[in-house]
Amino acid sequence: MYTMATILRVTLPDDRTLELPPGSSGHDVALAIGPGLARSALAAEVDGDLVDLHRPLNGDVRVRLITERDPEALELLRHSAAHVLATAVRKHRPDAEIGFGPPIEEGFYYDFGVEQPFTPEDLEAFEATMAEVIEADYAFERREVTKAEARELFADDPLKLERLEEFDDRETITVYRDGPFLDLCRGPHVPSTGRLGPFKLLSAAGAYWRGDERRQMLQRIYGTAFFSKKELRTHLNRLEEAKKRDHRVLGKQLELFTVDERVGPGLILWRPAGSIVRNEIEEYEKELILRHGYEIVYTPHVMSERIFEISGHLENFAENMFGAMEVEGARYRAKPMNCPGHICLYQADQRSYRELPIRYAEYGTVYRYERSGVLHGMLRVRGFTQDDAHVFCTREQVPGEIE
Known part of the structure; x- marks a missing residue:
C-alpha cells in the first residue's frame, strides 16, 4: 500500500486525475488509460516539457501523451532517425568523428568527420544498416553523467569533447544509447529504434564544423523520415518536382542571373x-x-x-x-x-x-x-x-x- 504522501497524482489534458505509484513514467500513464495508447505513445509532455516516455515522473504533474498524430511527433521521430544514421555510419566507418545530428524542417542531418567524402553507394549501405538497427528494436536509453564521466565516454570523439567544454563542470549531462552507439544528447527520443517509420537518405555534402569556414570540413548527410510510406512517397515526389523548378537551374536556363567568383560568393x-x-x-x-x-x-x-x-x-x-x-x-x-x-x-x-x-x-x-x-x-x-x-x-x- 502507498501512503497519501507517496501517491503520484497525474493531471491529464481533460483535467482528469490519475493516482499512480512513485517512479511511474509516461508509459505507465498510458497503460492506466488503455493498452492502445500504451502501444501508440511515443513520448510525454510533462508540465510543458517534452520527455522520454519511460522517464520517471517527479511529483504531481500535468501530462500529455504524444502519439504520431501530435505536431511534436515528427520532429521526435526525425531526431531519433538521425541517431540511427550515426549508428550505421559508425558501423561502416568506425573512425568517423561524430558531430551534430538534429532534426530540421523537412527531415534531419548528421555531420561526420571522415577522410573521404561519402558516395551514393555509401548512402545505400548506410540505409541498409539503418534498416537492420530498426529491425533490432534497440531501446533509446537515457543516462545522466558528470562532465568528467562524459569526457571518459567520448575520449575518442574530438568533436564531442569540444562540445563538452561548453558545459559547466557541475552541470548534469545526458547521453543516449541505441544498441552499440552512444551519443551526447539532450533528447528526448522515441522509446526504441523499432518505432521509426519509413526513411530515406537524400544526399551528402560538405559542411564546416559549426558553420565556421575556418574550421574542419565535415560531411553532412541529409535524410528524412515519416510515419507512413505514403507520406514519404509524397515528400520524395515533391522534392523531385522542386528540383525541376530550382531557381538556380531556372536562373541559368532563362539567363536571369549569375554569380562570378571574381565578384564574390553570395553576390548576385x-x-x-x-x-x-x-x-x-x-x-x-x-x-x-x-x-x-x-x-x-x-x-x-x-x-x-x-x-x-x-x-x-x-x-x-x-x-x-x-x-x-x-x-x-x-x-x-x-x-x-x-x-x-x-x-x-x-x-x-x-x-x-x-x-x-x-x-x-x-x-x-x-x-x-x-x-x-x-x-x-x-x-x-x-x-x-x-x-x-x-x-x-x-x-x-x-x-x-x-x-
Whole structure:
C-alpha cells in the first residue's frame, strides 16, 4: 500500500486525475488509460516539457501523451532517425568523428568527420544498416553523467569533447544509447529504434564544423523520415518536382542571373532578362506601396559605424556585418539593415503628432556576412535588396496600421 504522501497524482489534458505509484513514467500513464495508447505513445509532455516516455515522473504533474498524430511527433521521430544514421555510419566507418545530428524542417542531418567524402553507394549501405538497427528494436536509453564521466565516454570523439567544454563542470549531462552507439544528447527520443517509420537518405555534402569556414570540413548527410510510406512517397515526389523548378537551374536556363567568383560568393549579378523581371516586380510593388500611403525614400549603402553603435546593431549583430572601412580617420560599415537610415530621416525634422502616421518605404540594398557554408543561390546571399518599410505612429494608431 502507498501512503497519501507517496501517491503520484497525474493531471491529464481533460483535467482528469490519475493516482499512480512513485517512479511511474509516461508509459505507465498510458497503460492506466488503455493498452492502445500504451502501444501508440511515443513520448510525454510533462508540465510543458517534452520527455522520454519511460522517464520517471517527479511529483504531481500535468501530462500529455504524444502519439504520431501530435505536431511534436515528427520532429521526435526525425531526431531519433538521425541517431540511427550515426549508428550505421559508425558501423561502416568506425573512425568517423561524430558531430551534430538534429532534426530540421523537412527531415534531419548528421555531420561526420571522415577522410573521404561519402558516395551514393555509401548512402545505400548506410540505409541498409539503418534498416537492420530498426529491425533490432534497440531501446533509446537515457543516462545522466558528470562532465568528467562524459569526457571518459567520448575520449575518442574530438568533436564531442569540444562540445563538452561548453558545459559547466557541475552541470548534469545526458547521453543516449541505441544498441552499440552512444551519443551526447539532450533528447528526448522515441522509446526504441523499432518505432521509426519509413526513411530515406537524400544526399551528402560538405559542411564546416559549426558553420565556421575556418574550421574542419565535415560531411553532412541529409535524410528524412515519416510515419507512413505514403507520406514519404509524397515528400520524395515533391522534392523531385522542386528540383525541376530550382531557381538556380531556372536562373541559368532563362539567363536571369549569375554569380562570378571574381565578384564574390553570395553576390548576385542580374542579367538583362532578369533585370526586366525584377523591374516589373518592383514597379508593381511601388504602386501598392504608394496606394497605401507610403513615401519612397533612399538611404546610403555605407554608413558611419557610429550609427550602428547607437542602433544596437553593432552590439547584437556584428558577427553578421562586414568589417569596418577606415576613411579619413572614421570607420564605416556596409549597412545590414535599413532601419537606422529611416529613423535618421524621421529625426531630420521636428515632428508633430498631427503628422503621424509617417510611412517610409525603400528598395534598400543591404549587405550581411553569411558564412560560405550556408549560401544558397538567391535564398541565402551576402547582398540583397529588401522591399523594406517603417511606420512612425502613436500607440493608438498601431491597430489601424496592422489592419
